[in-house]
Amino acid sequence: MAKEEYAIGLDLGGTKILAGLVDRTGRLIARKQLPTYAEEGEKAVIERVLSATHDVLSTSGINSEEVCGVGIASAGVINSDSGEVIFASNLGWRNVPIGTLIGQKFGLPARLFNDANAAAVAEWLWGAGxxxxxxxxxxxxxxxxxxxxxxxxxxxxxxxxxxxxxxxxxxxxxxxxxxxxxxxxxxxxxxxxxxxxxxxxxxxxxxxxxxxxxxxxxxxxxxxxxxxxxxxxxxxxxxxxxxxxxxxxxxxxxxxxxxxxxxxxxxxxxxxxxxxxxxxxxxxxxxxxxxxxxxxxxxxSQIGVEAGVMGAAGGVFESNF
Ligand SMILES: [Zn+2]
Missing domain, CATH: 3.30.420.40 (ATPase, nucleotide binding domain)
Known part of the structure; x- marks a missing residue:
């Protein structure tokens, strides 16, 4: 398979963190779910986000050179340009540069999406739209x-x-x-x-x-x-x-x-x-x-609980997004 045929999608929720490796046809190749435990604080949650991301890469057996980027879906107020979650009450986060942290850790471009926008992308690319x-x-x-x-x-x-x-x-x-x-x-x-x-x-x-x-x-x-x-x-x-x-x-x-x-x-x-x-x-x-x-x-909708992950990954594939 040619290079960069995959993207990682992350869905940051108040109860769970879901990470998935998705291919260009919308197949979810690997997934990893961890509890958020937002009450443990920002650092602990970020560690779990990084760990879930690492897990989907390692269990899928896909080389990170074949991955074109990481898309992150988050509730709350975000800044997609800076990759920052400005305010998310379900995570208890203020001004967390999650996009930059993930991008640096995995050496991949990272993009942040509002969670409803990510789900819309998933439905448009692979679901009811x-x-x-x-x-x-x-x-x-x-x-x-x-x-x-x-x-x-x-x-x-x-x-x-x-x-x-x-x-x-x-x-x-x-x-x-x-x-x-x-x-x-x-x-x-x-x-x-x-x-x-x-x-x-x-x-x-x-x-x-x-x-x-x-x-x-x-x-x-x-x-x-x-x-x-x-x-x-x-x-x-x-x-x-x-x-x-x-x-x-x-x-x-x-x-x-x-x-x-x-x-x-x-x-x-x-x-x-x-x-x-x-x-x-x-x-x-x-x-x-x-x-x-x-x-x-x-x-x-046709895409269920994985819509956030799928859409965040889909948003990385589509330059229009
Ligand atoms: Zn209102």
């Missing part, structure tokens, strides 16, 4: 984010932070958001929002039973709420559908801004896609000019 030039990937998990591919290029913005879809305001007078704005989409449509909505709704009804007790104790996660909804609980189904309704309002805004061919929805909360996608489509189409909305496909 294959064959399109205009695709938007929306992740719905603890928060809401997006990665935008427009005219075949990732829209990364000035420093790699474009696509903060969760913080577009859908109600100017809505509740304050952690970002400083009011009425942000993720306050209505994220996993956290679903948990809050369940708590508020139960507080104002007489519904009893195990679910009520769990919700009141804060022990019913969005995942369990959507599982209950999928299993046929109408009380929880209504909450999950409501989140879909709000995501559709956001999606209408995306249509006006980017004229996409497809909008891909992924992230943990979309395990209830059977309930959410029809709601998303309905409110999206109700709120956008039919000529623009009719041809837009709304689908679920």
């Amino acid at each position: 294959v064959g399109t030039r205009n695709m938007i990937y929306v992740t719905v998990s603890t928060g809401v984010g997006a990665g935008i591919v427009s005219d075949g290029r990732l829209v990364s913005g000035r420093d790699g932070s474009a696509g903060e879809f969760g913080h577009i305001s859908i109600d100017w007078n809505g509740p304050p958001c952690r970002c400083g704005n009011r009425g942000c989409l993720e306050n209505y449509a994220s996993g956290t929002a679903i948990e809050n909505a369940a708590r508020q709704k139960l507080a104002s009804t007489k519904k009893s039973g195990t679910n009520r007790i769990l919700v009141e104790k804060g022990e019913l996660s969005a995942k369990e709420i959507s599982e209950a909804a999928l299993a046929g609980d109408p009380f929880f189904a209504q909450i999950v559908k409501q989140a879909g309704f709000y995501l559709g309002i956001g999606a209408a805004n995306l249509i006006y801004m980017f004229n996409p061919e497809v909008i891909v929805f992924g992230g943990g909360v979309m395990n209830a896609s059977g309930l959410m996608l029809p709601e998303i489509e309905k409110s999206m189409r109700d709120r956008s000019i039919s000529g623009l909305a009719n041809e837009v496909r709304v689908v679920t």
Whole structure:
């Protein structure tokens, strides 16, 4: 095989670090997962990132001369040019030059991506966005984010932070958001929002039973709420559908801004896609000019938990990214 047919992808998450060696066709050749243990501090986490990177190289048997670079996907605020994680609350990091550290250690160019942007690249190259030039990937998990591919290029913005879809305001007078704005989409449509909505709704009804007790104790996660909804609980189904309704309002805004061919929805909360996608489509189409909305496909993601790793590696292959 010719030189530089591989790239390393790293996904820095609050609970796990995932490293993978990926080839140009999107095959994951080797992977290594380590717990993050962010509470042990920045140095310890960086050591584990380096160790996971080293492991995928050594277990794959691929010579580092055949690797064209390392892509790193991180949540939070990043600077893709300097390779710095400026602020990531899930890692407890401020101004960590992780790109430079990895680049120096392995003698390879390293690039940093916002995690939603990395997942968008993976879906565009090898998943639900294959064959399109205009695709938007929306992740719905603890928060809401997006990665935008427009005219075949990732829209990364000035420093790699474009696509903060969760913080577009859908109600100017809505509740304050952690970002400083009011009425942000993720306050209505994220996993956290679903948990809050369940708590508020139960507080104002007489519904009893195990679910009520769990919700009141804060022990019913969005995942369990959507599982209950999928299993046929109408009380929880209504909450999950409501989140879909709000995501559709956001999606209408995306249509006006980017004229996409497809909008891909992924992230943990979309395990209830059977309930959410029809709601998303309905409110999206109700709120956008039919000529623009009719041809837009709304689908679920095809690449699962490895999307961050795959996309970070894919971003290294593609000069457009
Ligand atoms: Zn916000």
